[in-house]
Amino acid sequence: xxxxxxxxxxxxxxxxxxxxxxxxxxxxxxxxxxxxxxxxxxxxxxxxxxxxxxxxxxxxxxxxxxxxxxxxxxxxxxxxxxxxxxxxxxxxxxxxxxxxxxxxxxxxxxxxxxxxxxxxxxxxxxxxxxxxxxxxxxxxxx
Numbered sequence: 719x720x721x722x723x724x725x726x727x728x729x730x731x732x733x734x735x736x737x738x739x740x741x742x743x744x745x746x747x748x749x750x751x752x753x754x755x756x757x758x759x760x761x762x763x764x765x766x767x768x769x770x771x772x773x774x775x776x777x778x779x780x781x782x783x784x785x786x787x788x789x790x791x792x793x794x795x796x797x798x799x800x801x802x803x804x805x806x807x808x809x810x811x812x813x814x815x816x817x818x819x820x821x822x823x824x825x826x827x828x829x830x831x832x833x834x835x836x837x838x839x840x841x842x843x844x845x846x847x848x849x850x851x852x853x854x855x856x857x858x859x860x
Contacts, residue, residue: 740752740792742792742793742796742806743796743801743802743803743806744803745803745806745807745810747792747810750813751810751813751814752791752792753813754813754814754816755792755795755809755810755812755813756789756790756791756792756795757813757816758770758809758812758813758816759780759784759789759795759809760784760788760789764777764778764781766812767780767781770805770808770809770812771800771801771805771808771809772805772808773800773805775800776798776799776800776801776805779798779799779800780795780798780801783798792806795809
């Protein structure tokens with residue numbers, strides 16, 4: 719009984735970690751909002767940052783930081799001088815407006831194209847395994 723309880727707790731814990739979230743300077747983020755905010759801060763122009771942050775000095779600080787190293791977490795962004803609760807909230811809200819169709823990976827594919835290729839590959843591999851399994855069941859071998 720203890721093993722079953724332990725396994726169920728581990729399973730529940732793993733499910734909850736899939737939807738990670740955090741609160742930084744009083745602003746709550748879901749996993750999607752964190753990723754979108756980090757993407758916005760790393761790749762959008764000075765004009766976009768200045769428009770969202772309403773501060774040219776804070777925008778310049780973010781740009782100078784990302785020249786050296788891209789941001790990887792919200793606490794890194796929060797540590798920039800001039801990023802307060804209101805500005806962090808503005809960045810979070812702007813993250814919802816990102817058009818992910820514009821973002822391309824190293825191969826020049828959009829996010830939707832990449833997901834389609836992953837899905838197609840999975841279906842084809844599944845079909846091959848299912849075909850082989852049916853052949854074995856029928857008794858014909860492969």
